[in-house]
Amino acid sequence: MxxxxxxxxxxxxxxxxxxxxxxxxxxSRTLASRVPLSGFVKSEVPKPLRFFNESLCTPALKDPAVPGLSVTHQEKEIVQKxxxxxxxxxxxxxxxxxxxxxxxxxxxxxxxxxxxxxxxxxxxxxxxxxxxxxxxxxxxxxxxxxxxxxxxxxxxxxxxxxxxxxxxxxxxxxxxxxxxxxxxxxxxxxxxxxxxxxxxxxxxxxxxxxxxxxxxxxxxxxxxxxxxGQPVILDYLASKKISPKDLVVVSPDVGGVARARGLAKKLSDAPLAIVDKRRQGHNISEVMNLIGDVKGKVAVLVDDMIDTAGTITNAADLLQKEGASAVYACCTHAVFSPPAIERLSGGLFQEVIVTNTIPVAEHNYFPQLVVLSVANLLxxxxxxxxxxxxxxxxxx
Structure with missing residues (x-):
């Protein structure tokens, strides 16, 4: 085998x-020792007394919860957690x-x-x-x-x-x-x-x-x-100390508007922009236009995952053409299928912020990549x- x-x-x-x-x-090493059955409690019940006619007499047990009350062990229910x-x-x-x-x-x-x-x-x-x-x-x-x-x-x-x-x-x-x-x-x-x-x-x-x-x-x-994963990303963005007036949250497609709106609300109600794109096939996208104003602002692109990075790099290219001063990419899942690394490290992004829900291989690291841990959250x-x-x- x-x-x-x-x-x-x-x-x-x-x-x-x-x-x-x-x-x-x-x-080949010795297998782990067995876990002791610590949840079981051994209960000591007095043995019944026998008279000459061999009839049984059950001894009385003191109930510590009620002073002066005696009950038989049949009546005393023993409940194990x-x-x-x-x-x-x-x-x-x-x-x-x-x-x-x-x-x-x-x-x-x-x-x-x-x-x-x-x-x-x-x-x-x-x-x-x-x-x-x-x-x-x-x-x-x-x-x-x-x-x-x-x-x-x-x-x-x-x-x-x-x-x-x-x-x-x-x-x-x-x-x-x-x-x-x-x-x-x-x-x-x-x-x-x-x-x-x-x-x-x-x-x-x-x-x-x-x-x-x-x-x-x-x-x-x-x-x-x-x-x-937003709380982890929000804490990191807060450490950048970007003024809310200079910030705009961008959804790379119409389907991610709700996600981007939620992040914008937590970033002091930052303005929202939307990239309108038309997808021609799986892992292939074409950017059409931008809804919103990003000129002179720091654009934060938000998505749930980056796979081949076609959508997010096309969006970043459009944002720079529209006058954004810097572009940050934020996502939870770093799928990073080829040719994602070449696209993400091409100079369009100030930083690419991801989490460790998926392990990032060493050969997929590049200077702009920031990996945050969601371990405490999970x-x-x-x-x-x-x-x-x-x-x-x-x-x-």
């Missing part, structure tokens, strides 16, 4: 690995982000063995008990999307068969989200298909960050917690989900 190398987001043959604890361990332990496991797609999330909560990553057979089949085995636990699986379905998605499904199935109490799929980047409707005849709505797969695998809840469209939450028949959401707290209050 070939095994999966965890240093790369792709699945490839090699030695098998164990993920968790303080880092990455080879499978459910085991509410938390476990966080990571797939191979974004191990550094999962480690940051676990560190924020104060836990070690759960130990899990993920490897790949010679024919590409994925094998998953949990290396510690999750019976009665709330399990959170951190796995974005980024490139290679099909392998990472299948890995997530197998991880969910492993947890379900290990008797986990609840299973939450933490998907920082939800792949296939762009296929959320039919724009032409005989098209697949793959976002709904993937939602069904995750549900049928056994997940009880999904936690995702900046879905491509809000209606994607309705594709799931389970609970969905939608986390926004970890706080996980903590509140586990403790039945409010998630929406994080973004108020």
């Amino acid at each position: 070939a095994a999966m190398a965890l240093s790369s987001p792709s699945v490839r043959p090699g030695a098998s690995f164990l993920v968790g604890g303080s880092g990455i361990h080879t499978a 459910p085991d509410t332990r938390m476990r966080i496991f990571s797939g191979t797609a974004n191990l550094p982000l999962a480690q940051e999330v676990a560190s924020y909560i104060g836990l070690n990553l759960g130990k899990i063995n993920i490897k790949c057979f010679a024919d590409g089949e994925i094998y998953v085995q949990l290396q510690e008990s999750v019976r009665g636990c709330d399990v959170f699986l951190v796995q974005p379905t980024c490139a290679p999307a099909n392998e990472n998605l299948m890995e997530l499904l197998v991880m969910i199935d492993a947890c379900r068969r290990a008797s986990a109490r609840t299973i939450t799929a933490v998907i920082p980047y939800f792949g296939y989200a762009r296929a959320d409707r039919k724009t032409q005849g005989r098209e697949s709505i793959a976002a709904k298909l993937v939602a069904n797969l995750i549900t049928e695998a056994g997940a009880d809840r999904v936690l995702s960050c900046d879905l491509h469209s809000g209606q994607a939450m309705g594709y799931f028949d389970i609970f969905v917690d939608h986390v926004f 970890a706080e959401t996980i903590r509140r989900v586990h403790g039945d707290g409010s998630v929406s209050s994080i973004f108020q």
